[in-house]
Amino acid sequence: MEPSSGVGPEKRPTVDLVKDKNGTDQILLQNPKGASVKISLHGGQVLSWKTEKGDELLFTSTKANLKPPHPVRGGIPICFPQFGTRGSLEQHGFARNKIWLVENNPPALPSFDPTGKAFVDLVLKSSDEDTMRIWPYSFEFHLRVSLALDGNLTLISRVRNINSKPFSFSIAYHTYFSISDISEVRLEGLETLDYLDNLHDRERFTEQGDALTFESEIDRVYLNSKDVVAVFDHERKRTFLIRKEGLPDVVVWNPWEKKARALTDLGDDEYKHMLCVDGAAIEKPITLKPGEEWTGKLNLSLVLST
Secondary structure, eight states, rough: OOOOOOOGGOOOOOOEEETTOOOOOEEEEOOSSSSSSEEEETTTEEEEEEEETOOOOBBBOOOOOTTSSSSSSSSEEEEOOOTTTTTSTTOOSSSSBBBOOSSOOOOOOOOOOOOOOEEEEEEEEEEHHHHHHSSOOEEEEEEEEEEEETOOEEEEEEEOSOOOOOOSEEEEEEEEEEEEOOEEEEEEOOOTTTTEGGTTTEEEEOOSSOBBSSSSSSEEESSSSSSSEEEETTTTEEEEEEEEEEEEEEEEEEHHHHHHHOTTTSSGGGGGGGEEEEEEEEEEEEEETTTOEEEEEEEEEEOOOO
């Protein structure tokens, strides 16, 4: 996509390759109105999502370690092919610690309308010995990150089995939303759902009929949720809408005070200004036969209230 120096209706979406202070390649997407998204090739991780006024919508800890191969505390890490410690791999899998490549000729995505969008295609393949040793399956993970004219952020994942045998995986977009104060937000769309509580050995409970509010640590996987979930931030008068396809579960996480103090890459009081709400497929792992492909989609939008 060619950058344009024009203004007004002549201005076009732009896609630029930049580097952070550690020399890690990043992709900067900007729409004609000035909204932006920054993606690191380390982990294929979205690190920043800003409005046209420059307001940051994603949380990143001031203590985050931005040097590879450390995972970055914030943004949208991709947990693949494992979520948490539900398996034999490192926590949240290896995708967030690998270097992804820009894909200049990605497989066709017929349902995608590029009009007015800045977007980039990344790919992760099982080509290195380290990956094959810990997870001996051949796969391709194609990721398209796009920023629309209205400021919406979309991540489309396609995982293809190029192996000679089936494999199963879990996935989560571990999204750190930036909020005013954890006590001032509520989460709607998960009412009456069953959830697995990671604070109680993944015991299954049923949510009550009210919106979620937060007064203590939470670490849950809500099962078979609606396709739209909303985070209301009363103090900032804004709402995050989380739309998802192919991702039946929703993770909700905040470490609260005691756990936050034990995390070396999170400030003691920073838990107050973040809430993780993930589109995910966890309870029932996705199984792909040889040659099969899975597609999942996460769309994030912001609604301002007066």
